[in-house]
């Protein structure tokens with residue numbers, strides 16, 4: 313007996329709407345149908361386990377197939393099946409409150425995920441790519457009649473007795489003319505790889521050719537032959553579903569390679585596993601990074617019960633951990649709703665906090681367990697830790713115990729250790745400890761040497777994140793400030809009691825200043841005569857710490873336009889105590905005075921790589937004359 317009916321939606325033409333609005337994302341039809349097949353299979357397994365199903369389970373492999381000629385794609389499962397009554401109940405009555413609400417929501421929807429999940433329309437996504445959809449099902453119930461359902465995308469459906477003889481459901485899509493691209497082996501394989509690679513029930517798609525041994529030839533060498541074997545596209549128990557205690561390092565590395573075939577081995581990993589107050593499993597890997605922030609983003613894959621959902625995990629994973637790789641699986645994340653909902657969802661916040669805490673704990677543990685290994689990896693780990701400390705106060709609180717500072721000799725210190733180390737030598741008369749740092753060990757070598765000569769330590773802060781980290785540290789450290797080692801002459805970097813006084817008289821100082829100003833002849837340089845050790849250079853060219861930072865920020869688009877627009881401005885520190893200055897003063901010849909001053913100034917520029925072009929040529933010429 314054939315029965316006709318109307319699908320109970322209050323809108324006449326829901327399918328044209330589905331097609332029109334969801335077109336961009338239409339490949340997810342396969343995810344939805346395969347997920348339904350997996351659910352049906354899991355249900356029959358559970359029923360069997362509970363004794364509610366007494367029949368044979370048989371081979372539960374799900375089959376995905378296509379027929380280019382007939383223009384069909386079929387998904388077949390050996391799950392619990394549906395009776396005609398169940399089809400009417402589950403498939404025909406689309407569960408949403410009102411068509412008007414539905415259409416209203418549709419207007420702003422950005423992707424199919426949002427609507428499909430929210431309105432329980434998984435099955436109907438088939439109509440994005442099909443004109444007509446058939447369901448052939450045989451229920452697990454004893455003596456059940458097979459049922460056949462056909463719908464051509466209007467609200468009319470037809471249900472009649474079917475001819476299916478084994479338990480389960482076949483969904484057959486008659487692909488529409490705009491969607492014929494899906495009638496292709498590679499296309500389907502690609503979609504299955506994306507969404508179904510880790511589903512918990514084996515999924516077979518076509519066959520593939522494999523070489524197998526075929527006896528030995530006359531010479532006793534192995535023979536091979538090609539055979540067609542089932543192509544099972546998924547791994548049913550990916551490592552995140554297994555107990556960490558049963559996994560080896562090799563397992564984790566192998567899985568990593570499976571996810572990112574082209575990547576270097578990761579530094580280490582964290583296995584996530586919670587079931588209260590939310591459900592979450594996963595494995596996060598710390599990749600080897602090459603200071604290349606953007607390239608590495610969006611590498612974490614988000615799953616819900618092993619179904620791939622997205623690799624845009626923004627909002628679920630803290631911003632600074634977006635550089636990590638791996639997978640997160642949680643049925644508790646409301647995957648199908650909008651961004652703004654995600655941001656305010658309390659589960660998402662808890663997950664976010666949990667991941668942050670887990671990562672911090674793991675880092676702390678690695679540090680404590682084997683500091684040497686940790687230090688070796690610090691160059692790579694440091695990026696995450698610094699980024700985390702800058703972007704989340706909560707992480708700073710934990711990170712301060714295992715964040716390392718590295719000095720120009722390659723030694724590592726925790727923040728506390730470093731404070732202890734430099735306090736005795738680098739405290740100014742205002743009781744503030746000054747941390748010195750270099751951003752380029754080669755270019756700033758003269759300054760580093762000068763500082764080291766005074767028993768000052770110099771940190772190496774040469775990664776792109778360090779300029780932000782410096783700002784952040786300064787805000788957090790009490791009674792300490794950071795100065796780039798070339799921000800001033802060494803005696804002025806840390807202003808101490810009993811420093812060197814300028815032994816020149818005011819009049820002499822004024823004279824020296826004039827000679828230098830004339831010799832330099834540029835507004836860019838402010839000459840200051842001051843007292844340093846006679847062992848130091850006669851002249852040092854520096855840029856004030858504050859000024860340089862502001863300019864750096866303006867350069868990086870930090871909204872400091874005002875500073876960016878200002879011309880470069882350097883201080884020329886003339887060391888009044890240096891013998892060369894004495895010589896300049898004693899000379900009676902104005903030309904000779906100017907030449908010496910210019911020479912001393914150029915030497916200062918040279919030591920910082922600031923002397924180039926014509927100036928450099930003139931300097932070489934002058935030097936030759938002098939010798």
Ligand code: ADP
Nearest residue numbers: 348349352391393402403432433434435436481
């Ligand atoms: P959802 O899966 O979100 O419930 P769907 O529209 O995809 O929404 O499916 C509606 C219902 O139809 C399912 O909940 C299930 O009861 C039934 N169903 C769909 N596909 C199958 C299948 N292959 N085998 C058994 N039941 C199915």
